[in-house]
Amino acid sequence: MTRELWKGNEAIAEAAVRAGLQAYFGYPITPQTEALEYLSWRLPELGRAFLQAESELGAINMVYGAACAGARTMTTTSSPGTSLMMEGLSYIAGTEVPMVLVDVVRGGPGLGNIAPAQGDYNQIVHGGGHGDYHPIVLAPASIQETIDTIYGVFDIADKYRTIGIIMVDGSIGQMMEPVTLPPMKEVRKNWPAWAASATEGKRERNVLTSIYLDPKQEEITNLRLMKTWQQIEKNEVRYKEYFMDDAKFAVVGFGSAGRVALSAVRAARAEGIPVGLFRPISLSPFPKEQIFELSQKLQGLFVVEMNSGMMLDDVMLASQGRIPVEFYGRMGGVMPFPDEILREIRLLHANGWKSEGHPRERWLAKLETIIKEEQ
Numbered sequence: 366m367t368r369e370l371w372k373g374n375e376a377i378a379e380a381a382v383r384a385g386l387q388a389y390f391g392y393p394i395t396p397q398t399e400a401l402e403y404l405s406w407r408l409p410e411l412g413r414a415f416l417q418a419e420s421e422l423g424a425i426n427m428v429y430g431a432a433c434a435g436a437r438t439m440t441t442t443s444s445p446g447t448s449l450m451m452e453g454l455s456y457i458a459g460t461e462v463p464m465v466l467v468d469v470v471r472g473g474p475g476l477g478n479i480a481p482a483q484g485d486y487n488q489i490v491h492g493g494g495h496g497d498y499h500p501i502v503l504a505p506a507s508i509q510e511t512i513d514t515i516y517g518v519f520d521i522a523d524k525y526r527t528i529g530i531i532m533v534d535g536s537i538g539q540m541m542e543p544v545t546l547p548p549m550k551e552v553r554k555n556w557p558a559w560a561a562s563a564t565e566g567k568r569e570r571n572v573l574t575s576i577y578l579d580p581k582q583e584e585i586t587n588l589r590l591m592k593t594w595q596q597i598e599k600n601e602v603r604y605k606e607y608f609m610d611d612a613k614f615a616v617v618g619f620g621s622a623g624r625v626a627l628s629a630v631r632a633a634r635a636e637g638i639p640v641g642l643f644r645p646i647s648l649s650p651f652p653k654e655q656i657f658e659l660s661q662k663l664q665g666l667f668v669v670e671m672n673s674g675m676m677l678d679d680v681m682l683a684s685q686g687r688i689p690v691e692f693y694g695r696m697g698g699v700m701p702f703p704d705e706i707l708r709e710i711r712l713l714h715a716n717g718w719k720s721e722g723h724p725r726e727r728w729l730a731k732l733e734t735i736i737k738e739e740q
Contacts, residue, residue: 368543373508374399376544377467380515382407385550387436388414390427392446395479396535397469400441421446425453432462433573435560437519441467444485445476454528455494459575463522467531469538472698480698481534481621486675489532490649497587499594500528501601502649506624508542516547525593534621603646604655608634612641615659617680618669619645626669629706638714656683665689665718669706672696674725692724
């Protein structure tokens, strides 16, 4: 198959087109604007719907309407835009209609900057909008993996009538890599049976809503959502392992942080250090059972993130205190280099994982020193 050089954001857009995207609504915000720009001409030339909304609030509610109509629909945004979409995402979850969101994360909090970061983890993974619901959150680590993930996430969202979120960082959106694009799927011609549109007098009209004024009915709806989530947890956990067959401890990192960590792990292996890498791809559902299994056979876990240790908390919960867990992160759009992670791996290996207190406290003290040295 032919490989082509693609920019991440444009590859994201084309993968969605080839997955059967019928309607896109969005608002420009760096570092994901190229996805919107690409779809502004690509969708119309195929006779599909594109609309630049007046804001992220408008975009997510347009997505909501298209999803209720049964269209395969998507929006893309970045961190502040994602925050604005949270109410709409909760409405979509409560109405049980499928849609896809791509969040190209930037530095924050606040307006922040357009540099790559992973600070949206808590917002995206632990619910986002109000109420009892869980979105599916997938975090690929390369442009090819992002293409493959987007190509399949529409089917997953349709299967469970839920929200599918692809969380990448600005580096994946802006970099260029050789990739293989998947074939074009046919745009579906028949509206789903649950959709609000295209009744043509053949069936009763569907009324789709997230309003349940009777608390008992709301609880029934929440129970249905939780049962669906149980099926998602059973079927949709995704991760990759590297050098884990004989590893005595493992680095845990997702997305670009996991990718950088893999370079450090390879270098550590060349020095004879028995370390592996566990890279979660599904952040929600989180691979907690797999982390628990690792805690039963390894001597320690080392979490690496481009935030203040948001996944760290999930790793510590999953490992249940069975083994030491250490942490290294960079924040605000600063990416860690492989040499930084390799240095920490060497120290942990030399010191035998003997430490006291919370790993975040040790990391904060170390980071302050690192920042001073870099200035």
